[in-house]
Amino acid sequence: MKYVIVIGDGMADYPLEELNGETPLQRAKTPNMDYIASHGVSGMLRNVPADLKPGSDVANLSVLGYNPEKFYTGRGPLEAPSVGAELESGDVAFRCNFITEANGLLEDFNADHISTEEASKLINTLNEVMDLSNGKYPEPEKHHKPGKFYVGTSYRNLFVYRDEKSAALESAPPHDVVGEPISENLLKPSEDENAQILNKLMLQSRKVLENHPVNKGRAETDKKPANMVWLWGQGVKPSMPQFSEEYGLKGAAITGVDLIKGIGIYMGLTVVNVPGATGYYDTDYDAKAKYALEALKNHDLVFIHVEAPDEAGHAGDITEKIRAIENIDKKILGTLLKNLPEFGNYAVAVLPDHPTPVHVKTHTRDPVPYSMFSTNADPDGIEKYDEISAKNGSQGVMEGHKFMKSFMDYANST
Ligand SMILES: [Zn+2]
Structure with missing residues (x-):
């Protein structure tokens, strides 16, 4: 079984007047995200505990299966390595x-x-x-x-x-x-x-x-x-158990930002440096997909992080946010879904770490929508991937740090 997690940083949002009441995720053309939703299961994740500030540091620790209340010591030390x-x-x-x-x-x-x-x-x-x-x-x-x-x-x-x-x-x-x-x-x-x-x-x-x-x-x-x-x-420097010991999987991380690289290093993930991964709108989406597929040849799990939708959220730019979401869908998820069957059984999850709503221009602590698909498991009838559809998914609302275990369980359920 191969596992892929794709994070569109900050891509969740609120319904926008400018989009006639739709969110950027609803408006964007996302056939591949919708494929994952309609062939898989959906739910909501609470990635930011009430006493911590909403940010990519806390939220990505959660998604990777580490309880931030236990392991988070600050953003700076996560970027240090x-x-x-x-x-x-x-x-x-x-x-x-x-x-x-x-x-x-x-x-x-x-x-x-x-x-x-x-x-x-x-x-x-x-x-x-x-x-x-x-x-x-x-x-x-x-x-x-x-x-x-x-x-x-x-x-x-x-x-x-x-x-x-x-x-x-x-x-x-x-x-x-x-x-x-x-x-x-x-x-x-x-x-x-x-x-x-x-x-x-x-x-x-x-x-x-x-x-x-x-x-x-x-x-x-x-x-x-x-x-x-x-x-x-x-x-101060955090102390975290190795991902391979916690989850029994050999993992790799692909990202343009030092924060996620540092989190990967502390967890013992292989941090794959992708030329052209910038952490901005101009990041090379195709290269990220290509390197992810390459990394899967000798890893069980690849964590792909894309910063662009978060930057668009901070800039309050609806058009760039939709474009970033569509790029993730087409150039990363599209390429992955086309090529993953080569590896036999596989599971893919798509989600943001936290919302960065374009009208708030910063992170919020709202639960985020996720969809996950496995070649082994049954779908739950949700048709699309977005904030509204995922609320009706079979997975309900879960603490973010329980996601990794639940993703693995789901992927291997039959
Ligand atoms: Zn941000």
């Missing part, structure tokens, strides 16, 4: 976004989707100028603690800070505070020593980045500057 940051005890990894600040407001949480090449130049400068370990920065004062920036992908970078107490600070996801004053959304409590050091670092990064050649170049091409870093989502 794929950007080459080895966390030691006492280290705290912060997600470090490049953002655009304008007039004291957080204007753009992704600095106009800055390229990785540009970001890496900025990161190098930050490490040179803002070295916390030698006391050069922030301005001379008594307490200096080692900190280091790491290059990730595009606006998503990492900062590792050596004081375990900083893990407990309250931080604001930048995509949730777009348009709000920077000063109100810095690390809290503001009287905490680490908060003061790190808030100063964020505010002073403005001066380092403002006149950087990279930003001068961006100004010439009318792109927003990456003129500030934003530290958030921090935590």
Whole structure:
């Protein structure tokens, strides 16, 4: 039995007036998702426990069968292994976004989707100028603690800070505070020593980045500057059992984003690097399908993650969201369903991790629809894959971290 899970990050949504009351999933042409629904079973997953923030970190842990209440320590540490940051005890990894600040407001949480090449130049400068370990920065004062920036992908970078107490600070996801004053959304409590050091670092990064050649170049091409870093989502290294021990399957992960790569690395999945997987609209969907089929030759399970619909949700772009969903359907699921019979028995599931509704422009904690199909099992009569149809599926509503086991049980039921 081969297993494939396809995640359309953030693709669930609400009924939209612009679509005459349909959701983007309902409007999009998705014959392959509908095939999975009509030949399989459907239900709803609650991927985000009530006490955790809705995000791809928590939600993908759930889908992969790890209870986030037990294993989640923060987003930063999950991204650390794929950007080459080895966390030691006492280290705290912060997600470090490049953002655009304008007039004291957080204007753009992704600095106009800055390229990785540009970001890496900025990161190098930050490490040179803002070295916390030698006391050069922030301005001379008594307490200096080692900190280091790491290059990730595009606006998503990492900062590792050596004081375990900083893990407990309250931080604001930048995509949730777009348009709000920077000063109100810095690390809290503001009287905490680490908060003061790190808030100063964020505010002073403005001066380092403002006149950087990279930003001068961006100004010439009318792109927003990456003129500030934003530290958030921090935590210590998590400890997770290996996926193969938990589920008895050899798994591989295909994704363009460091977060999912890092989750894969902690779980002991093979992280397959796909050329052209960008974590954005322009990702190479065909390549992801091709590499997934290749990985299935020596793995039992492949987890394919596509970030594009989430980015469209954050941008509030209905057209791009529908296009991303249709691309996943045609170029990934279409290719998979055509070629999977070569492997004998197989099971495929399709779902988002969390919704990123275009009118909310960020993640919500609503349960997400899923459909799964197995060559071995019977269908439940649901015809289509979308938020409304899945509610009537035979699987009901389930805690997200129970999905993996239920998928395996379903796949092997006869
Ligand atoms: Zn998102």
